[in-house]
Amino acid sequence: MKKDRTFYQSKFEHYRTMNMWIVITSCISSLFYVISDWYLFGQINTITVPARMAILIPFIIFMIINARVRDCRIMVPLSYLVAHGIMWCTIWACTYLPDLTFASDGFIIIMAVFIFFGFAAPAKWSIVFTGLIFADILLANTFLHYPELTMMLILGIPFYGGICLVDWAVERSYVFQYVAKRMLEESAFHDQLTGLFNRNIIESIVDEHRALKCFDGKGISILIFDIDFFKKVNDTYGHESGDMVLKEVVDVSMSVLELPNYMIRWGGEEFLVIMEGNLTKAREQAEKIRCAIEQNTGAVCPVTISAGVTGYHGGDYNASVQLADRALYLAKNNGRNRVELYMD
Secondary structure, eight states: OOOOHHHHHHHHHHHHHHHHHHHHHHHHHHHHHHHHHHHHHOOGGGGOOOOHTTTTHHHHHHHHHHOOOOOHHHHHHHHHHHHHHHHHHHHHHHHOOSTTTHHHHHHHHHHHHHHHHHHSSSSSHHHHHHHHHHHHHHHHHHOOOOOTTTHHHHHHHHHHHHHHHHHHHHHHHHHHHHHHHHHHHHHBBBBBBTTOGGGGGGHHHOOTBBBBOOOGGGGEEEEEEEEEHHHHHHHHOHHHHHHHHHHHHHHHHHHHSSSEEEEEEEEEEEEEEEEEEEHHHHHHHHHHHHHHHOOOOOOOOOOEEEEEEEEEOSHHHHHHHHHHHHHHHHHHHTSSSSSEEEEE
């Protein structure tokens, strides 16, 4: 499966709440390192408190942005920025400590936190952002001169490999969940026989007032058509052949539709097309569909369609659907195999 932006955004959305709580827990927990500082000093000493408290600045920035932004391309790097912020606040505090013997222990603890930051991130990003922790340590060593630097690296490198493996495994496991989710969405919004959208898709293209919000507010028209005398097709050739006719009509219709559209199986042999374009263009599209279907000999039998077209000018979309439906019945009453407009 291709892991594209949609996949990684979906993965981030899945782990978004967890990621937020990891940031919260990590930042708050890091504040309590001041207690271990006091232990090393042998008494309460406030000199490292500003360094420990400094993590609250990126933490507050993260929480503000997290409440407003859902884009993984912004939030994942920001999360890792907070994680490295914890690292540098610790390095800052270390400049005051009399004993750096336990620095390797703190380093491993912070690395362990990075495992969880990788859950919401693309695995390839996690490898890079986590790997930067070694750059943090080597840079800090130029002025802190860790007495156990070699041990920190000996312990850190295999731990880093384990983090990469865990993050890769998490992403791999999410692939199966993502595929199952997409299949569920596919079945929820698509008709199994024809592959068209079903009525459920309407909920995603209307607002709370049932007004259409698709096509960026450009001109919208509505077309309804159904197959003439379709019951006779089923009665004469059987329902399996009738299904073949339905699929043929859909294939022919989709091949001639040129304007951006949502083509929906509205029920039985009836289809609804919500398309971008004015009434004139919509009628042209309807005529193309009608002519193409009329000229198609069909694997089972030739069929024709009747269609009704109307414009959409805002408000509840159902009102426009009803107008298109009136035009469809007018087409049937006028002899079928024709397109009629309803001029509101």
